[in-house]
Amino acid sequence: xxxxxxxxxxxxxxxxxxxxxxxxxxxxxxxxxxxxxxxxxxxxxxxxxxxxxxxxxxxxxxxxxxxxxxxxxxxxxxxxxxxxxxxxxxxxxxxxxxxxxxxxxxxxxxxxxxxxxxxxxxxxxxxxxxxxxxxxxxxxxxxxxxxxxxxxxxxxxxxxxxxxxxxxxxxxxxxxxxxxxxxxxxxxxxxxxxxxxxxxxxxxxxxxxxxxxxxxxx
Numbered sequence: 190x191x192x193x194x195x196x197x198x199x200x201x202x203x204x205x206x207x208x209x210x211x212x213x214x215x216x217x218x219x220x221x222x223x224x225x226x227x228x229x230x231x232x233x234x235x236x237x238x239x240x241x242x243x244x245x246x247x248x249x250x251x252x253x254x255x256x257x258x259x260x261x262x263x264x265x266x267x268x269x270x271x272x273x274x275x276x277x278x279x280x281x282x283x284x285x286x287x288x289x290x291x292x293x294x295x296x297x298x299x300x301x302x303x304x305x306x307x308x309x310x311x312x313x314x315x316x317x318x319x320x321x322x323x324x325x326x327x328x329x330x331x332x333x334x335x336x337x338x339x340x341x342x343x344x345x346x347x348x349x350x351x352x353x354x355x356x357x358x359x360x361x362x363x364x365x366x367x368x369x370x371x372x373x374x375x376x377x378x379x380x381x382x383x384x385x386x387x388x389x390x391x392x393x394x395x396x397x398x399x400x401x402x403x404x405x406x407x
Contacts, residue, residue: 223338223390225281225324230296233277234367236264245278245324247295249343252308252357253315257301261370266325266334275301276375281324281338287401290349290356290380293322296364302373305359316348316355318379331394339389344402346379 225243232244250257259273276295283291297305308314321344326337349356356378363371381403391397 221285223281223283223285225278228278228280228324230277230279230364230367233263233296234261234370234372236266238266238269241327241329243324243326243337245281245322245338246272246274247276247278247293247320247322248272248274248340249319249321250275251319251343252305252348253311253317255304255308257304258298260298260300261372277372278322278324279374281322287404288381290378291320291344291346291402292356292376292378294374294376296367296372297359297375299363299371299373302359302375305357305375309355309357309359314348314355317382318346318348318377319343320346320379328394333394335391335394336389336397337391339391341387341389344379344386344388345382345384346403347382349378349380351378 225245227243229240229242229244232240232242233246236244246263249259257275259275261274261277263272263274263277264270265272276297278293278295280294281292283289321340321342322338323336323340324338325334327333328335357376359375360373362373364374383406384403385401385405386403387399387401389397390400
């Protein structure tokens with residue numbers, strides 16, 4: 190239990206600094222490090238339309254043969270409709286290269302905390318991952334939220350490792366900031382599978398582009 194918390198704290202310290210920097214609004218996106226260190230948990234769990242802060246979700250997640258549950262009820266800021274999600278993001282980071290890993294800090298239900306713990310205990314864990322996610326920002330000019338980072342189809346990746354250890358962990362204790370629903374802080378770093386994939390980036394409402402993630406094996 191204590192070791193899980195130590196790993197999470199270390200990862201939090203490593204994910205410091207940097208901002209979203211993009212050049213060009215059509216074709217391929219050229220990005221330096223993209224880092225959202227403070228995605229708003231309260232907005233993710235309890236959306237307020239007049240509260241204009243970045244927030245995001247893991248919308249689907251499969252690790253090996255295990256599909257995590259979409260058991261958190263969230264809001265689509267564009268429509269106000271309820272949407273089921275796997276987790277609420279508190280941080281996202283990507284160094285901007287097509288072979289660089291995606292680094293997620295997310296908050297999940299107790300059901301998914303137990304599923305992640307089961308995966309971590311599996312010595313024969315299949316590290317293949319399929320994930321979809323979205324991060325929303327507010328456009329002050331158009332006065333609406335837009336998808337700053339988003340996936341269309343699921344991204345295929347592989348759990349990254351750090352000194353031989355999988356870069357995945359979950360806290361044994363519920364997080365105190367949002368008490369209802371009960372949620373648990375988890376981290377996951379994913380490197381791309383050897384295939385050409387892409388996800389979307391935007392610098393404002395309607396200013397969307399695609400960026401490559403992963404390179405096909407030759």
